[in-house]
Amino acid sequence: MIIGIDIGSTTTKAVLVEQGTVIQRIKTRAIDAVTSATGAFGKMVLENNIPMSEITRIAITGVGASKIKGSIFGIPTEKVDEFTAIGKGGMFQSGRDNIIITNIGTGTVIIEARKNEINHVGGSGVGGGTILGLSKKLLQSTTFSDIMDMAATGSLNQVDLLLEDIIGTDLSFLSREATAANFGKMLDSAKNEDIARAIINMVYQVIGMLSVFAARSKDSDCVLVTGSGSDNAIGKKTLEEIARMYQIHFEFPAGAEYTTAIGAGLSAVDAL
Ligand SMILES: Nc1ncnc2c1ncn2[C@@H]1O[C@H](COP(=O)(O)OP(=O)(O)OP(=O)(O)O)[C@@H](O)[C@H]1O
Ligand SMILES: [Mg+2]
Incomplete structure (x- = not known):
């Protein structure tokens, strides 16, 4: 499973993706980028009872992404350019x-x-x-x-x-x-x-x-x-x-x- 996190200017959104399907979504208010990313991650894992071992990576985008360095709780992170993320997410949601x-x-x-x-x-x-x-x-x-x-x-x-x-x-x-x-x-x-x-x-x-x-x-x-x-x-x-x-x-x-x-x-x- 992969967690996608978007640290926006105002709110942070996180989704859980498995085999190209979105299975969970949560939203938190953005405070600082690190608190937002770890908070969104924690909320996703705890609220959905997901074993940490099942999460293979965390993909981070949005204006706060550059503040996240290295892994989060031992899970590797990667940055995704925000425009690419909007484009891919938009194609997924529109089916076009x-x-x-x-x-x-x-x-x-x-x-x-x-x-x-x-x-x-x-x-x-x-x-x-x-x-x-x-x-x-x-x-x-x-x-x-x-x-x-x-x-x-x-x-x-x-x-x-x-x-x-x-x-x-x-x-x-x-x-x-x-x-x-x-x-x-x-x-x-x-x-x-x-x-x-x-x-x-x-x-x-x-x-x-x-x-x-x-x-x-x-x-x-x-x-x-x-x-x-x-x-x-x-x-x-x-x-x-x-x-x-x-x-x-x-x-x-x-x-x-x-x-x-x-x-x-x-x-x-x-x-x-
Ligand atoms: N129903 C609504 N209609 C219009 N704007 C809204 C609504 N609800 C919230 N907003 C505004 O949308 C903004 C948050 O939206 P969103 O989470 O998409 O942005 P963000 O990702 O934090 O910001 P950005 O993408 O610009 O960095 C806030 O300014 C908020 O006030
Ligand atoms: Mg945004």
Whole structure:
């Protein structure tokens, strides 16, 4: 058995891989890299009653991977490049060997994955961390569930300048409700609920458009959305509106936050 560990900027994810199949997943909050990796390893082993002798190696990826040196409790570790891990994990989860992957974590990265080639297309510092940071200052809210609850009843037209505000009609393939400028209206009557909605909308519009351009540049019309930001009901709606306008398709795999850890575990399998 192999344990794949992804030490991300905010959370650490671990998966247990056996013969190319993912059999367990766990998540912990990232503190420092060493505590995260050993903690994730310990949690995986103890919670699933796995004898240490059955784990042959630990594959580590993510921003904290470079801090892990040598073995963990006598089990050899190996580093897997994060872009490779996202690419392999994305191909595994989509069941395709040619796919664009947009990984929404603390920040966002876009990868082109093909059977024998994985490329870093680009990315953005706009991601889950942006939603949390802006919400802390603008809404005095620091948990994702509070932000989502607020945003559920918010209205964009209190905060965003919409096309209907400036031209009153549809424009090209954009509907009159489309955003012309994020935060460009900001009425005095805007409530926290409206601002929460607008923050999430802005983040997913940016990510959605980058994904469209990435997909088009690679002649693809399908984008797999991974990372913790894949599982966001409001963000998904924003991405789906973009998908309709630009005729592309977003896929949201189950267990999307584990994609990078899965890719690390599978890379070690590949290398055996
Ligand atoms: N439902 C959600 N929608 C959007 N973002 C979310 C959601 N839940 C958590 N987040 C945010 O996602 C981020 C963590 O996601 P993830 O674990 O994929 O990132 P990471 O691997 O730690 O970061 P990175 O890959 O950028 O190094 C945090 O910023 C968190 O606030
Ligand atoms: Mg990550």
